[in-house]
Amino acid sequence: MTQHDAVEVIVAKRDGQELSDSQIDWVIDAYTRGDVADEQMSALAMAILLNGMDRREIARWTGAMIASGERMDFSGLSRPTADKHSTGGVGDKITLPLAPLVAACGVAVPQLSGRGLGHTGGTLDKLEAIPGWRAGLSNEEILDQLESLGAVICAAGDGLAPADKKLYALRDVTGTVEAIPLIASSIMSKKIAEGTGALVLDVKVGTGAFMKDEASARELAETMVALGTDAGVHTVALLTDMSTPLGLTAGNGIEVEESVEVLAGGGPADVVELTLALAREMLAGAGRDDVDPADRLADGSAMDVWRQMIRAQDGDPDADLPAARESHVVEAPSSGVLTRLDAMAVGMAAWRLGAGRARKEDPVQAAAGVRWHARPGDAVTAGQPLFTLLTDEADRFDRALASLEGGYDVEPEGTAYSPRDLVIDRIG
Amino acid sequence: MTQHDAVEVIVAKRDGQELSDSQIDWVIDAYTRGDVADEQMSALAMAILLNGMDRREIARWTGAMIASGERMDFSGLSRPTADKHSTGGVGDKITLPLAPLVAACGVAVPQLSGRGLGHTGGTLDKLEAIPGWRAGLSNEEILDQLESLGAVICAAGDGLAPADKKLYALRDVTGTVEAIPLIASSIMSKKIAEGTGALVLDVKVGTGAFMKDEASARELAETMVALGTDAGVHTVALLTDMSTPLGLTAGNGIEVEESVEVLAGGGPADVVELTLALAREMLAGAGRDDVDPADRLADGSAMDVWRQMIRAQDGDPDADLPAARESHVVEAPSSGVLTRLDAMAVGMAAWRLGAGRARKEDPVQAAAGVRWHARPGDAVTAGQPLFTLLTDEADRFDRALASLEGGYDVEPEGTAYSPRDLVIDRIG
Numbered sequence: 001m002t003q004h005d006a007v008e009v010i011v012a013k014r015d016g017q018e019l020s021d022s023q024i025d026w027v028i029d030a031y032t033r034g035d036v037a038d039e040q041m042s043a044l045a046m047a048i049l050l051n052g053m054d055r056r057e058i059a060r061w062t063g064a065m066i067a068s069g070e071r072m073d074f075s076g077l078s079r080p081t082a083d084k085h086s087t088g089g090v091g092d093k094i095t096l097p098l099a100p101l102v103a104a105c106g107v108a109v110p111q112l113s114g115r116g117l118g119h120t121g122g123t124l125d126k127l128e129a130i131p132g133w134r135a136g137l138s139n140e141e142i143l144d145q146l147e148s149l150g151a152v153i154c155a156a157g158d159g160l161a162p163a164d165k166k167l168y169a170l171r172d173v174t175g176t177v178e179a180i181p182l183i184a185s186s187i188m189s190k191k192i193a194e195g196t197g198a199l200v201l202d203v204k205v206g207t208g209a210f211m212k213d214e215a216s217a218r219e220l221a222e223t224m225v226a227l228g229t230d231a232g233v234h235t236v237a238l239l240t241d242m243s244t245p246l247g248l249t250a251g252n253g254i255e256v257e258e259s260v261e262v263l264a265g266g267g268p269a270d271v272v273e274l275t276l277a278l279a280r281e282m283l284a285g286a287g288r289d290d291v292d293p294a295d296r297l298a299d300g301s302a303m304d305v306w307r308q309m310i311r312a313q314d315g316d317p318d319a320d321l322p323a324a325r326e327s328h329v330v331e332a333p334s335s336g337v338l339t340r341l342d343a344m345a346v347g348m349a350a351w352r353l354g355a356g357r358a359r360k361e362d363p364v365q366a367a368a369g370v371r372w373h374a375r376p377g378d379a380v381t382a383g384q385p386l387f388t389l390l391t392d393e394a395d396r397f398d399r400a401l402a403s404l405e406g407g408y409d410v411e412p413e414g415t416a417y418s419p420r421d422l423v424i425d426r427i428g
Numbered sequence: 429m430t431q432h433d434a435v436e437v438i439v440a441k442r443d444g445q446e447l448s449d450s451q452i453d454w455v456i457d458a459y460t461r462g463d464v465a466d467e468q469m470s471a472l473a474m475a476i477l478l479n480g481m482d483r484r485e486i487a488r489w490t491g492a493m494i495a496s497g498e499r500m501d502f503s504g505l506s507r508p509t510a511d512k513h514s515t516g517g518v519g520d521k522i523t524l525p526l527a528p529l530v531a532a533c534g535v536a537v538p539q540l541s542g543r544g545l546g547h548t549g550g551t552l553d554k555l556e557a558i559p560g561w562r563a564g565l566s567n568e569e570i571l572d573q574l575e576s577l578g579a580v581i582c583a584a585g586d587g588l589a590p591a592d593k594k595l596y597a598l599r600d601v602t603g604t605v606e607a608i609p610l611i612a613s614s615i616m617s618k619k620i621a622e623g624t625g626a627l628v629l630d631v632k633v634g635t636g637a638f639m640k641d642e643a644s645a646r647e648l649a650e651t652m653v654a655l656g657t658d659a660g661v662h663t664v665a666l667l668t669d670m671s672t673p674l675g676l677t678a679g680n681g682i683e684v685e686e687s688v689e690v691l692a693g694g695g696p697a698d699v700v701e702l703t704l705a706l707a708r709e710m711l712a713g714a715g716r717d718d719v720d721p722a723d724r725l726a727d728g729s730a731m732d733v734w735r736q737m738i739r740a741q742d743g744d745p746d747a748d749l750p751a752a753r754e755s756h757v758v759e760a761p762s763s764g765v766l767t768r769l770d771a772m773a774v775g776m777a778a779w780r781l782g783a784g785r786a787r788k789e790d791p792v793q794a795a796a797g798v799r800w801h802a803r804p805g806d807a808v809t810a811g812q813p814l815f816t817l818l819t820d821e822a823d824r825f826d827r828a829l830a831s832l833e834g835g836y837d838v839e840p841e842g843t844a845y846s847p848r849d850l851v852i853d854r855i856g
Contacts, residue, residue, distance in 0.1 A: 007601065007603045010603030050474075175438030
């Protein structure tokens with residue numbers, strides 16, 4: 001590998017130049033080894049955030065992060081693979097019904113997931129509400145479970161893209177999270193290293209999403225689709241609305257319950273719609289668009305895979321989920337129509353009730369969260385329960401209520417209400 | 429002090445906002461105490477470099493760095509004080525004759541200096557070529573020497589602006605040196621904390637200077653003059669040419685020799701001119717423009733102060749300076765006129781011969797450097813010595829010669845040559 005110098009690479013990007021392949025390979029490798037210091041990488045990250053990277057640079061950066069660790073290989077499996085990544089939203093439990101559903105359609109789903117930080121929950125935090133369920137699997141266990149059941153949701157191992165792990169922790173404390181080239185390469189390095197054949201990206205847009213405006217979300221989606229495509233992964237992105245939270249729950253155990261309702265053939269219409277839309281993209285990407293996933297929800301085969309998948313990771317699919325010690329009901333202030341329910345307000349409330357964490361070492365409460373009893377467009381009656389707040393610690397209610405304040409509108413009956421499209425666009 | 433958060437401050441500057449007084453005070457204090465990490469400060473420095481700071485922000489930033497350490501107080505001295513700072517150039521030995529000269533005119537000069545890094549030499553490195561001379565003085569010794577002799581050139585103590593010391597070391601390794609707000613506040617925090625009454629800034633412009641173009645040099649000069657003025661220090665800047673090196677020597681001991689020639693009433697015309705120009709500004713700033721420094725060069729009183737000043741710091745003004753073990757002569761390639769002598773080429777050659785250091789812990793050679801035997805405009809004859817390269821290690825000649833290559837032009841007799849003005853402008 002050609003030797004470079006950290007200051008040379010930083011100054012090049014600072015002065016608006018493109019980094020060469022050799023500079024990118026060197027800086028990622030040297031940072032992983034500790035030869036480029038955190039304070040040098042954070043200055044480079046800020047220069048990238050402010051001056052950008054072009055498609056070649058982002059692809060090379062992603063490739064260098066992949067090369068920093070191991071790659072998994074699913075080519076020995078008897079069926080094709082497809083994975084899904086969401087940029088994070090409130091009430092976004094889609095992975096839970098989606099993975100067993102797609103597996104029931106004959107495509108293997110290696111869903112290597114993370115824990116949540118801030119107002120959006122993490123898939124592993126939700127599943128850990130199930131008594132006994134374990135997130136950590138060896139690579140061999142992942143392969144075995146994919147072959148036997150077709151679906152695994154587990155923690156991503158430390159071996160995949162260690163440069164990304166180190167860089168992500170650094171960006172988190174240096175104000176350099178919001179750089180599209182770095183977000184895209186962070187997500188895609190892990191997904192490409194994981195070895196999936198097809199990938200569907202759920203890029204959220206709206207108040208509760210990381211990307212508040214459609215233009216940024218579209219740029220991120222296009223960047224990631226290009227990265228996946230260049231790396232030989234069949235990649236598609238859906239831009240989906242996150243101004244309103246998904247379903248009727250935001251939390252951990254309560255989102256598992258809602259997911260099981262969907263697998264049982266019921267559940268909120270928006271959760272079902274998005275699950276099926278993403279499943280169809282995953283199946284198409286894996287060459288199995290001959291199968292209709294709605295049939296596998298209806299015939300119970302997706303539920304069968306769910307139960308096997310939970311059991312395979314030592315969880316009990318029939319166990320009662322933990323109940324919150326404390327609850328508080330917010331009633332509708334007037335009769336009329338719920339015309340707005342803000343995703344960020346609900347997400348912050350759930351976080352403050354204990355469903356999420358502020359620092360990555362914090363624990364989360366399995367039973368904490370928010371249930372809402374109406375969705376935008378629904379009629380409500382003065383005094384009816386609008387929200388149920390759940391937590392194990394009653395002193396959390398005040399701050400959660402403050403988060404909800406101003407986060408919803410009930411307007412007189414007959415007020416015009418036009419629902420937003422859940423799937424805004426498809427890219428790829 | 430109001431509590432802030434490092435990411436909040438970084439993100440504000442990253443997004444192009446002005447930092448509040450409270451944010452600036454907090455971040456400098458927290459960085460000095462170690463509560464803001466190096467990787468956070470380097471990201472902030474890069475955001476400042478790319479997005480800038482306005483006059484209020486720079487003044488507050490400078491004030492916060494001053495407040496991070498001790499301040500000196502020269503108000504008890506029986507004469508006024510004036511100091512000079514140069515942004516660094518090749519062959520820039522001006523401090524050596526200037527400090528005793530201004531002292532001989534009745535103004536005290538507290539010249540707290542540094543060591544060199546890269547192609548420009550440091551004042552302390554030059555004086556350390558004098559056998560026995562010691563750079564480190566206590567604050568009490570500084571005050572005593574200023575009172576008794578009127579001049580002291582010594583190392584700046586660790587107590588002045590420790591935030592700057594820490595930040596400068598960080599900027600050096602993170603590609604964030606070239607930020608005018610940070611350069612200006614770094615220089616001015618130390619000079620204001622030092623307590624001088626008047627300050628003259630020698631801001632160099634040209635190939636051998638830190639600022640290559642006049643617009644940047646002017647912006648830096650104006651920023652520093654504003655900072656000094658706002659802090660109650662009588663501050664003036666001269667923009668001076670550094671496309672050609674000063675005098676006829678670049679090195680350590682050989683620059684001391686040239687300085688002594690100036691103090692003896694001789695020396696190269698440009699060194700004398702700049703020494704007198706800066707002396708007149710210092711005297712005016714200190715309210716002593718009734719004295720003509722040229723008289724004090726002529727009557728030997730500046731030389732008397734020099735000898736006392738060297739002796740007071742345990743140096744022997746009569747000792748032979750170290751001679752280089754190896755020398756190499758470069759001859760004029762043709763007869764004609766020397767029309768160009770590039771400061772950076774000469775500076776790099778002197779550095780590579782051992783006069784300067786690449787890392788701050790490296791030693792320097794007292795006798796290494798470059799002598800040139802003609803100045804731009806001088807006639808030369810084919811085969812006459814044009815440069816003499818000096819070093820203790822003969823294996824350094826090759827790289828030094830490579831640095832000089834293309835760094836000078838000898839053109840046919842009669843070629844038009846128009847000398848540049850040494851003092852380009854005066855600001856303040």
